Amino acid sequence: MVDPTTLPWIEDASEKVKIIRQRIQTAQSRQKSYTDNRRKDVEFEVRDRIFLKITPLKTSIMTGKKKKLKPRYVEPFKILQRVGSVAYRLELPLNLSRIHDVFHVSLLKKYHPDPTHVLQPEDSEIDKSLTYKEQPVQFLDRKVKELRRKKIPLVKVLWRNHGVEETT
Structure with missing residues (x-):
């Protein structure tokens, strides 16, 4: 009867299993470190x-x-x-x-x-139907868009009850 621990192919297989386990452990610890960098323990207080x-x-x-x-x-x-x-x-x-x-x-x-989250209503003249009339204040830009057979004039308008970012 032959002792199984003395067979060379069994020893090779057990060495390979050890190497595989070591590499799996290395990969798991690397992935854990990646997630730990992103993870943050968050706690809140009552009434927050x-x-x-x-x-x-x-x-x-x-x-x-x-x-x-x-x-x-x-x-x-x-x-x-x-x-x-x-x-x-x-x-x-x-x-x-x-x-x-x-x-x-x-x-x-x-x-x-943040006080910027609170929007203050602007003063505007609202009629009985809860609407107001849009009135242009200033023309900011003017250009002509050329198509094949047409030329379309475009004008950028600043409106009375709106800011510069809401120009059309």
Whole structure:
């Protein structure tokens, strides 16, 4: 009877298994270091305001918009309570009562209050039908677009109740 540990092909196979295990361990530790660099432990306090990341399935429920126009995060909600180590209960408005109010920390983003988020209504003359008349203030640019048989004059107009970025 032959001792199986003395056969050369068994020794070669066990050496290859050791090398494979070592390479797998190296690859796993490399991938772990990549994910650890991106991972951040996020914690919130009760009564903090946070944005909620919405999934495509809940988009139409929460915003009424679909596909391209949907926002990634929706309005700042108030945290009511911490549930476990990685979940929070949020104060949702009545129109979102069909959605469960406990969310994982990966779906939340801290809201940093910024005065530029608050839009001040501009003074404009609104008539009884809740409309106002657009009036041009200044012509900013003028050019002629030439097609094969036509020339189309184009004018860039600054309107009265709008900023420079809203010129047409």
